[in-house]
Amino acid sequence: MRKVLLIDTSLLCVWLQVPGKEIAGNNKWNFERVNQKIQAEIAKGTTLVLPLASVIETGNHIAQAKTNTINKYPTAQKFAEIITYAADETTPWAAFSEQIVLWQAEALKNLAAQFPTQAVQETSMGDASIVILGKHYHQKGFYVEFLTDDDGLKSQEPPPPQQPTRRSSRRKA
Structure with missing residues (x-):
């Protein structure tokens, strides 16, 4: 079964x-744990998904990091490489x-319609868009996992697709 791993901002920042x-x-979650998880998924043939929300939020965290420019640049460069890989489907x-x-009109209207309820439940717009992205992949037949430390987001992960049941053929005597 094909699997996708959607990487949330918090663990992308750790990685x-x-x-x-x-x-x-x-x-x-520390670097070793996140890296081990991602490397294990890559070894299994899992496809990594970089949600737009994670791109924007991670970029903000890098830019706003309380460190000097020399320390910030390699992190920003590594992040830019990942974005390029995703853009090129590497x-x-x-x-x-x-x-x-x-991000097309109907999908945005759907996100907007759902957001007030999600906001009351303290689901951010970024997380709401990740949930919708997860549903998109789920509808395409993927097993979807959210790589996140957020229990609220994790609880909205789509269920694994149903495995077909095997029936044994019976011979008539």
């Missing part, structure tokens, strides 16, 4: 080792252009 964002969540990254369906 990139953004200054001040080296550890995330109550589960204490394995293991999914084509970034796949997400354009989420």
Whole structure:
């Protein structure tokens, strides 16, 4: 079964080792743990997805990191490489252009219609867009996993697609 791993901002920041964002969540995600997870998924043939929300938010975290320019530049450069890989659909990254369906008029109206309820439940616009992106891949038959330290976002992960059941053939005597 094909699988996609959508990488949320917090763990993307940990993986990139953004200054001040080296550890995330109550589960204490650190670089080693995030890197091990991502490398294991790559080894299994999982496609990595870089949601637009994660791109924008991670870029903001890098730019606003409380560090000097010399320390910030290598992180920004590594992030720029990942964005380029996604833009070029370089394995293991999914084509970034796949997400354009989420930003067309009807999809934006759907996001807007759902957002007031999600906001009351403290779901950010970024997380709401990741949930919709997850549903998009799920509808295409992918097993979808959110790589996140956010329990609220993780709880909105689509269920694994149903495996076909095998029936044994019976011979008539």
